[in-house]
Amino acid sequence: MGAALSKTPDNPGLAVKNHVKPLPNPCWDGNEKSSGPRYLRVGYWITGLPVGRVSEEFLAIQEAWKRNGWQVDSSIPSVSKAALPDGYGLQLQDAGKGDGSLSLTGFSPCVPESTIAELQPDPTTIERPS
Structure with missing residues (x-):
């Protein structure tokens, strides 16, 4: 079957990602909460990874991001963030529970609320x- 993105993790000890998108998060201007532009976000588990290869896959994904020229922040060992040139980004996280514990979250820059259907x-x- 191979690797896929799924709302349900391979590891049954981990939470299922929300299937229904919540209202997007408002953008903040300093410490002031805005009612205008919003950030969009989507999260999945990476499933179908070979047994015992979570750490290797984590590093391989980081390296692929770097090869694409994306700015990668891996200052926290179990979390890696990639900032894309257009303001979008990705976050890879190892839940530290063994196989089936990698999650991938994509997020947007602020987008006008009027453009969100x-x-x-x-x-x-x-x-x-x-």
């Missing part, structure tokens, strides 16, 4: 293209 539920699984 009604949010549909995220797909339950995103298979790796062949």
Whole structure:
């Protein structure tokens, strides 16, 4: 089957990612909460990784981001963040629970609230293209 993105982790001891998108998070101007632009975010577990390879896959993903020229912050050992040139970003996190414990979250820069249509539920699984 191979690797995929899924709302349900391989490790049953981990939480299922929310299938319904909540209202996007408001952008903040300093410490003032805004009612205007919002950040969008989506999270998945990386499933189907070979047994015992979570650490190696974590490092391989970081290296792929660096090869793409993305700014990578890996100052926290179990978390890696990639900032893309267009303001979007990715966060990879190892939950430290063994196999099936890598999560991937994508997030946007602030987008005008008027451009956000009604949010549909995220797909339950995103298979790796062949």
